[in-house]
Amino acid sequence: MNLDENWVIEVCEEGGSAFALRGSQKVFEQQSAYQKIEVFETDTYGKLMLIDGYTMLSSRDNFIYHEMLSHPVLYSHPAPRRVAIIGGGDCGTLHEVLKHRTVERVTQIDIDEVVTQAARLHFPELCASNTDPRAELLFADGIRWMEQAPPGSLDIVIVDSTDPIGPGEVLFTPAFYSACYRALDEGGLVVQQSESPLIHLPIVERIHRSLHGASFHTTQTLFFPQPVYPTGWWSATIGTKGIGLNGFREADVAASDIETRYYNAEVHRAAFAQPEFFRQASETWV
Amino acid sequence: MNLDENWVIEVCEEGGSAFALRGSQKVFEQQSAYQKIEVFETDTYGKLMLIDGYTMLSSRDNFIYHEMLSHPVLYSHPAPRRVAIIGGGDCGTLHEVLKHRTVERVTQIDIDEVVTQAARLHFPELCASNTDPRAELLFADGIRWMEQAPPGSLDIVIVDSTDPIGPGEVLFTPAFYSACYRALDEGGLVVQQSESPLIHLPIVERIHRSLHGASFHTTQTLFFPQPVYPTGWWSATIGTKGIGLNGFREADVAASDIETRYYNAEVHRAAFAQPEFFRQASETWV
Structure with missing residues (x-):
């Protein structure tokens, strides 16, 4: 059979696969200065946002991605107060970070305001904390912002970027990670979304190498499902400044x-379990 | 864009989603007495087997499913000697089970010999142990076989079935699980592939309830990625006869x-971590 015009289709060229959702009513389309943002209303996954044809998020399953990009690092830092989110224009990560009472300030720097405009309209639940007095939304170049951040002024950096092609590409470079390292305080953590363990292993390797090249002490990848992304299996990679990654505040999760x-405490520990093929490959990376 | 005739497309009706792989050269097609078996050669996932249009396995990612359906139960039983596999005609689960030296006999009962014929031709790596003297391949009705098995004659039952529609449907019923319970020895374990945690939660619930209804003492679900299946996220559910599920032979994995x-010891423990939405839902099941 084939899919008719009632499907939204995303082709993953490098994976030789495609994923489609039924229900293709387009409810938003705008070509910004940087990229084309579209939102569709689907039958079973709620709203679906694409950027330049690549799936960013759906209403149904974005909770997994946003929770796993925020709570593991926040609960691994002893007292996260100052957080920066690079990218993250849909505001879902911001929403999760602001659930932490220790957090005093979150600055989100996304280059493209149109992403946030689309999210306000079509993913209002993710933007519910945008007016929190601790939140600062900037629409600017995240790399320049990070380079100009005062040294030691951040506890957590979350790189909630698009894929390493297009505007997001520079966010995967050693130069950017060096800027993050400088801006982080001792004991600070950076986390970067790091693509699919099955089909993007060379990208995960590059992130580990780049983080170490930028002086990060320990790097570790965590794994989680993300049904609307290619292979349905995704990862994030953490780098630590000056310490290992062994400060999980498990009692704080319970309390x-x-x-x-x-996310919960059990899921936190489980997410760091390395599949055997990944464990073997990563032994050669550092 | 749309997908042309160079793609193999599987639609998941109940999920409102579709998954496709590029490269649609059909290398096998046969209508058996039970179902239509097809194998395609894809560009990036190797061979792909479909039954009645539903994806069964690909060369690239079947290792995850087959390892997770076999090693967690085998390493959770103190000394698994007698194993039955219901379904499993591609022989990938059989291949994993036979890696265990404690195992003295594995009987695989799949109703459809054509599945195994296709696997021998196109997934020979999965059939590499079919001639092991400990392996017995039967092509028969798995339910009748289980009903006729001597009480207490099995240590492990692996239900490697198709979805709960078509010929696989009866394998999800309390009557079948009761037959498994009777055939298992004290301390025996049954494991059933239990669909996607995201879109098939009612099926997982039904399996838990049916296992308890058939007198199984403890039930527990484990989670793993399976990129070619709907949502890319899959599960298996274990039932224990007379004991809890707390006998993980971790030292044996290491040795x-x-x-x-x-699979490895870390992955074993991690696979049982319950996502928060699943934990909350499952509290009402027993």
Whole structure:
């Protein structure tokens, strides 16, 4: 059979695969200065945002990605107060970060305001904390911002970027990670979304090498499902400044009233388990 | 864009999604007495087997499914000697089970010999142990076989079935699980592939309830990626006869020379971590 015009289709060229959702009513389309942003209304996944034809998020499963990009690093830092999010224009990561009471300030720097405009309209639940007095939304070049950030002024950097092609590409370079390292305080953590373990292993390797090249002490990858992304299996990679990654505040998770749908203490520990093929490959990376 | 005739497309009706692989040269097609078996040669996932249009396995990622359906139960039983596989005609699960030296006999009962014929031709790596003297391949009705198995004659039952529609449907019923319970020895374990945690939660619930209804003492679900299946996220559910599921032989994994690509001791423990939405839902099941 074939798919008719009632499907939104994303082709993953490098994976030789495609993923499609039924229900293709387009509810938003704008060509910004940087990229084309579209939102579709699907039958079973709610709204679906594409940027330049690549799936960014759906209403149904974005909770997994946003929770796993934020809570593992925040609960691995002893007292995260100052957070920067690079990218993240849909504001879902920001929303999760602001659930942490220790956090005093979150600066989100996305180059493209149109992404946030689309999110406000079509993913209002992700933008519910945008007016939190601790939140600062900037629409600017994240690399320049990071280069100009005062040294030691951040506890956590979350790189919630698009794929390493297009505007997001520079966010995967040693130069950018060096700027993050400088801006982080001792004990600070950076986390970068790091693509699919099955089909993007060379990208994960490059991130580990680049983080070490930028002086990060320890690097570690965590794994989680993300059904709307190619292979349905995704990862994020953490770099630590000056310490190992062994400060999981498990008791704080248990005592917390933060509501999550995917993340919990058990999931936190489990996410770091390395599949055997990954463990073997990564032994040669450092 | 749309997908041309150079793609193999599987639509998941209940999920409102579709998955496709590029490269649609058909290398096998046969209508058996039960179902239509097809194998395609894809560009990036190797061979792909479909039954009645539903994806069964690909060369590239079947290792995850087959390892997770076999090693977690085998390493959770103190001394698994007698194993039955219901379904599993591609022989990938059989191949993993036979890696365990404690295993003295594995009987695989698949109703459809054509599946195994296709696997022998196009997934020979999965059939490499079919001639092991400990292996017995039967092409028969798995339910009748289980009903006739001597009580207490099995240590492990692996239900490697198709979806709960078509010929596989009866394998999800309390009557079948009762037959498994009877055939298992004290301390025996059954494991059933249990679909996608994201879109098939009612099926997972039904399996838990049916296993308990058939007197299984403890039930537990494990989670793993499976890129070619709907949502790319899959599960298996274990039932235990007379004991809890707390006998993980971790030292044996470490001491073993069994080669795996996904499974290891860390992955074993991690696979049982319940996502928060699943944990909350499952509290009401028992």
